[in-house]
Amino acid sequence: MKITPYSxxxxxxxxxxxxxxxxxxxxxxxxxxxxxxxxNLFVKDFIALLSPKATPFIEQIAQKAHHxxxxxxxxxxxxxxxIYLSNLCASDCAYCCFASHAGIHExxxxxxxxxxxxxxxxxxxxxxxxxxxxxxxxxxxxxxDYICKAVAIAKEYFKSVxxxxxxxxxxxxxxxxxxxxxxxxxxxxxxxxEVYDKVxxxxxxxxxxxxxxxxxxxxRAGIRRLTCGALLGLSDWQYDVVWLALHAKYLQKVCWQSLxxxxxxxxxxxxxxxNVPHIxxxxxxxxxxxxxxxxxxxxxxxxxxxxSAEIRDNLIPLGITSISAGSSTRPxxxxxxxx
Numbered sequence: 001m002k003i004t005p006y007s008x009x010x011x012x013x014x015x016x017x018x019x020x021x022x023x024x025x026x027x028x029x030x031x032x033x034x035x036x037x038x039x040n041l042f043v044k045d046f047i048a049l050l051s052p053k054a055t056p057f058i059e060q061i062a063q064k065a066h067h068x069x070x071x072x073x074x075x076x077x078x079x080x081x082x083i084y085l086s087n088l089c090a091s092d093c094a095y096c097c098f099a100s101h102a103g104i105h106e107x108x109x110x111x112x113x114x115x116x117x118x119x120x121x122x123x124x125x126x127x128x129x130x131x132x133x134x135x136x137x138x139x140x141x142x143x144x145d146y147i148c149k150a151v152a153i154a155k156e157y158f159k160s161v162x163x164x165x166x167x168x169x170x171x172x173x174x175x176x177x178x179x180x181x182x183x184x185x186x187x188x189x190x191x192x193x194e195v196y197d198k199v200x201x202x203x204x205x206x207x208x209x210x211x212x213x214x215x216x217x218x219x220r221a222g223i224r225r226l227t228c229g230a231l232l233g234l235s236d237w238q239y240d241v242v243w244l245a246l247h248a249k250y251l252q253k254v255c256w257q258s259l260x261x262x263x264x265x266x267x268x269x270x271x272x273x274x275n276v277p278h279i280x281x282x283x284x285x286x287x288x289x290x291x292x293x294x295x296x297x298x299x300x301x302x303x304x305x306x307x308s309a310e311i312r313d314n315l316i317p318l319g320i321t322s323i324s325a326g327s328s329t330r331p332x333x334x335x336x337x338x339x
Contacts, residue, residue: 089136091203173221183225219255233267293319
């Protein structure tokens with residue numbers, strides 16, 4: 001496969017699983033303590049903080065993560081709300097309830113312009129100033145013109161509008177910018193190519209490299225905020241989180257005019273045909289977030305309503321700077337959901 005100079009794929013291939021596994025096997029408690037003392041971490045230091053050897057030091061890691069969060073972000077916590085524009089999806093991702101063959105018998109819809117406006121009016125009346133517009137992976141039914149129109153409507157009611165939709169070409173991201181889009185959220189789901197191929201069964205999303213390059217295209221197009229993430233539980237998190245951190249660092253370098261955020265979604269609710277292969281427990285999630293804070297001290301971190309209010313409250317001091325308000329994943333149901 002030809003690799004362009006602008007692709008993260010070259011770095012991903014340089015950090016193969018066997019290389020990372022070898023580093024994990026070498027980690028000692030002294031490596032963990034040394035990483036805790038450093039101001040700027042290398043990849044090996046980050047791996048030390050993610051390793052089982054770091055378990056006895058989670059409290060120290062959490063304290064430093066809390067200190068860094070306060071240092072760079074103060075006590076500020078931003079709030080955003082999702083608006084699900086559509087649950088239509090042409091891709092077949094084994095783990096997703098929106099997938100075309102998920103076996104979920106729910107009416108497939110795309111909101112009309114009037115319905116989008118109603119959702120915006122309802123959320124703005126609650127004091128929300130930032131929204132994230134979401135769709136399934138169905139570019140033929142919810143194409144770029146549809147999404148741009150939704151962004152334009154949302155801009156009438158909110159200070160900041162971001163999207164979490166399918167991967168696009170750079171020219172399409174440019175259209176989103178022209179219509180007022182500030183941010184793009186896009187999860188790689190998993191950076192493990194073998195697992196990625198197994199769980200993405202059909203559709204455009206099956207193209208690993210096209211999805212891998214999407215955030216960089218968005219940055220080049222002028223999107224001001226890029227949010228990356230891996231779907232924790234889809235693959236072994238001790239590898240995916242390393243690749244996620246490398247991706248965030250890469251985006252910070254090549255898309256230096258954009259703010260790069262990191263999100264930590266845990267895979268929980270799946271269709272009957274799929275069982276989560278690597279369930280991430282709360283202690284592991286804490287280790288992931290706090291280690292990432294030490295590796296990326298100035299990056300905003302997001303946590304969503306995949307987590308309960310109690311869990312979110314406990315995670316916020318450890319590095320989280322942005323949370324989502326509760327909302328239904330059913331398009332058009334915001335009026336009936338609780339904050």
